[in-house]
Each structure stands twice: as C-alpha cells, then as structure tokens.
Amino acid sequence: MEKFDVIIVGAGPAGSTAGFLLAQAGLNVLMIERGQAPGNKNVSGGLIYSRLAAQIFPDFWNSAPVERAITTHQLAMLSGNASVALDFRSQEAAQPPYNAFSVLRARFDPWMAKQAEDAGAALITGVTVDSLLVENGRVTGIQAGPDQIGADVVVVAEGTRSLLLKQADLREDFHPHDVSLGVKEIIALPEKTIEERFQCTPETGMAYTFVGHTCGIEGGGFLYTNKASLSLGIVVKIDALYQSKMQPHQVLDEFKSHPLVTRLIDGGEVVEYSAQTVHRGGFHLMSKLYGDGYVVTGSAARLLLNNIMTLRGMDFAMISASAAAQAILVAKEQDNYSATALAAYETNLKQTSIYKDWQTFQATYPLLENKRLFDVYPELACKVMEDLFSPTTQPGSKALAALREEMKGKVSMMDLAKDMYQISRGLCYEPEIINLGCPSRAG
Amino acid sequence: MSQKLLTLDARLGLDKYEIDEEQSHIQVDQERCQGCTVKPCLTVCPAYVYQWIDNHVAVRYENCLECGTCQISCDNGGNKGITWRNPQGGFGILFRYG
DSSP states (O other), X not given: OEEEEEEEEOOSHHHHHHHHHHHHTTOOEEEEESSSSTTTTOOOOOEEEHHHHHHHSTTGGGXXXXXXXXXXXXXXXXXXXXXXXXXXXXXXXXXXXXXXXXXOHHHHHHHHHHHHHXXXXXXXXXXXXXXXXXXXXXXXXXXXXXXXXXXXXXXEOOOTTOHHHHHTTOSOOOOTTSEEEEEEEEEEOOHXXXXXXXXXXXXXXXXXXXXXXXXXXXXXXXXXXXXSEEEEEEEEEHHHHHHHTOOHHHHHHHHHTSHHHHHHXXXXXXXXXXXXXXXXXXXXXXXXXXXXXXXXXXXXXXXXXXXXXXXXSHHHHHHHHHHHHHHHHHHHHHTOOSHHHHTHHHHHHHTSHHHHHHHHTGGGHHHHTXXXXXXXXXXXXXXXXXXXXXXXXXXXOOHHHHHHHHHTTTOOHHHHHHHHHHHHHHHTSOHHHHTTTOOSOOO | OOOOOOOHXXXXXXXXXXXXXXXXXXXXXXXXHHTOSSOTHHHHOTTOOEEEXXXXXXXXXXXXXXXXXXXXXXXXXXXXXXXXXXXXXXXXXXXXXX
C-alpha cells in the first residue's frame, strides 16, 4: 500500500492550510479533493476576515483572487415593508491589514490549494474518499474506490457534512436544532452599478446582515458585494424550517421581496443558486478534534464562530488547521501519532484568539435561539421608528410610550426585559461581569 | 427593471452539474419513509430533490446541491430513511462562483 506522512481529505481553507504548512515543513503530503477543482463543492456567504488568514498567508490580498475589501457593514432589521439599520463605515478597512474581503469560493479555494502545491504537497482532484481505514481503533489511511492509501496521520478537512467521521462512528450525530441551512444566489450586476449603489470604490465594498423577514424562522439574511456580482442569501435553522412547512427557496423569495432588498438587487441577474449547511458553532458543540492517527479541522469539527455581527468559518478553519499542523510536526519528530500525542492540537487551538472569542461570545448563542429576535423585535423597531419619524394628525408620543403601545399583545414587558438582558449579555458585557448571579442559563 | 421571480427549476437550470447517469448518490429506504410522519425531506431540501409521489419518495438526485440538510433532518426529525453519500469523484454539482 502506498503511504504518505499525511493525507488531507478536502482542499478547502482547512485542508489547503494544513497542506501548505506541512509540505513547507518537509512532510510528504497528499491532498485529496472530490471536486473537479478545489472550490467546486464549496459555498460560503462569503466573507473572509483577513487578520487571522494573513497569519497563514501573509499579504494574501496581493495575490489571492479576493473580490472587494469590505469597508461598510450594515446591520438592518426588517419588518414587512420598513427597515431600521446600524451602519458602520471605516476607511481603516480599505488598507492593509484590511478587515474582511468578499470572496467567491470557486475562485478563492484554487488559489489556496495552489499555495499548498507550490510548497510541495501533492493534490489529486475529482476523487472522493469513501472511508477511513481503521485498524484496532486507529486511523491508518483512506479508501477511495478500489484504492487504499496509508498515512501516519489523516487530516479530516471535508467540511460541514463530515461524512467520513459519521461512517467511522467517530462523531456525534448532528441535530437539526444545531445546524442551519444557507441558501444563496449570485446576482450579476455591473461593477459601476455596484459602486454607485453601495457607495464604494472599485476595490471596496459593503456587507449587510439582515434580521427579520425570514418568515419568522430563526436566522437572517446577508448581502455582500463582489467585484461584479452580489452574494445574497438567507441562513435559517433547519428544525424551524421544516416546522414552518416553507421550502427554502420560498423563504429566500419572501426575503427578496422586502422593499429594501428588492432595491439593492434591482436590475441584477441571478447566475447561480447554491446551498450549504452551517453549524451553529459554539465551543459546547465542538466535535472531538483528534484520535489515534487522525485530526479533524474546520467545519468538519463544527468550528464556527457566530456572534450575529460576524459569522466566521473560513479563518477559523485555517487557524484550526494551523494548530493541527503544529501538533502533527511535533508528532512526526517523536514518531508518535497516537491520540495522546495529537492532543496537542486541542491545546494549541485553545491558545488562539478565535477560540478565546468563542468563550467571550458564549452568551451570544442563546440569542440565536430566541425566536422573538427574528420576528417580533424587527417589527417593533420599525414601528417605533415610524411613530417617531412620522407626525400624523393625532398627538404623538415619546419613544417609550410608542414602544409600549406597539408591544401590546406581542410581547410582555417582562419578556422584553429578559430579552434585553439576554442581548446585552450576549453582545455587550464582559463574561466576568455576567457570571455574577446571572439567572438565565449559559450558552 | 425589477427582478422577475425565478421558479426553482429555472434557478437549478442556472447551475452546472456533472450528472452521474449510472448511479444515484442518495438511497432511500421506502419502508422507513412510509412510516415517517414528519417527512422533513419534502420541505427542507433547497433543490426539492425529494417528492412524495404515489405513496413513495421520488428522488431527483441529479438536482442535488450537496448541502447535507436532508440527512441531518432525516436522522433526527425523520425516520432515518435517507443514506446520502458524496457523489463519485468529479460528479455532482460544480459551483462556478460558490
């Protein structure tokens, strides 16, 4: 049986990062990708946050096919026909090290895989790994069709479905409660139109996060500007989706029918329709990261950070692969690829800023399950704004009175107080403070 | 200038696929499906791959976007009737943008 030091399953951000770092260190690395080319099977929103990604690939923006540097972030709450938004603009994000870039995975992922290849990793594409080879509880390689290939370590970087681990009974079941479905359209628009409509330059762009108008299903919408297209989509919780009896494209169409969204995509032409599952993330849901002869990186291990403002999968995947690669290099030195040796991967990961962010934002997760946040509050916020901005022939009222009036029959003062506490706990306070005598459960 | 609403099939028609004519990557256990009261697959699939026709689940596997939603909702919500594997290497959806 042919044998490599390391086999990496999947040439996405995690796989290519591991391939790049391990090949650079002189290991004999084989990357196996089931798409005809890297990126063929991959879908993201997609924003990649640049600071951590640049730790792996310094100044990647100079050579990687990024779309636009995101300099404007807007968080908008949508009601039936109105919206309230928070708009953040910064020119800091228009220059190195930037903050985030919009990317299209079919263009971006091949670039990353190329970095790994240039470093010396072997890449084969169009080959599906059918199973992991397991001997006495130890992963010893992979099976792809009739071929068996051995390795000291297998890096599982196969993305959200994580089928190999499921088959080998090496992971827990994923529950529809903990996974969302993202449905997305690429909408072609001329560059000039994008720059005028979104008030950006040829190099910069805008990212919208939307809450509300997703048929009452927990989740939200997004819109990112690419060079000559928009990435528009929704992300909705799977259990709530089937309970709603709505089909995903119907929820997407409902979302697209909002006047604000309609105006933003006006004149555009849909050129691709895609879908992807997104793990809710949160470190209490992190899969087992390693075992005898294998490590699990990126989305396959449910490594995802969602704090409503940012949804981070790609940079998390890269950082996890880097933490795994460091552990593999030490394992190689000691010629010991047991679970005990590879446990260093988890230790390394826990030292990273993104893992610490997970802890910082653990109180955010209950927010993602609070249904009122996705239907009642966007509606309320818009109504109150309408009251404040629209003098009528009737005497007006101040904000709080208007809020009380609009809340009648929809949400109690008690619920509102609890939710406000949950929101501030999730997004504003430091964890040290919130741990003191907090009545509601932690994430 | 406003966008015309695309049907789901029109949307799927925009996507590029390399269809495996010989075998489906999705297997369903019809007995299990008949005993399933929720049938989440009929709702959750963004490509409407699963349809209830003549008392059985018809599978339009060639339209699959490979998101994995069906398996997750069938395993915990349905009746574990779906076995979803990756298509053979090179086959299935080919995202041009992603």
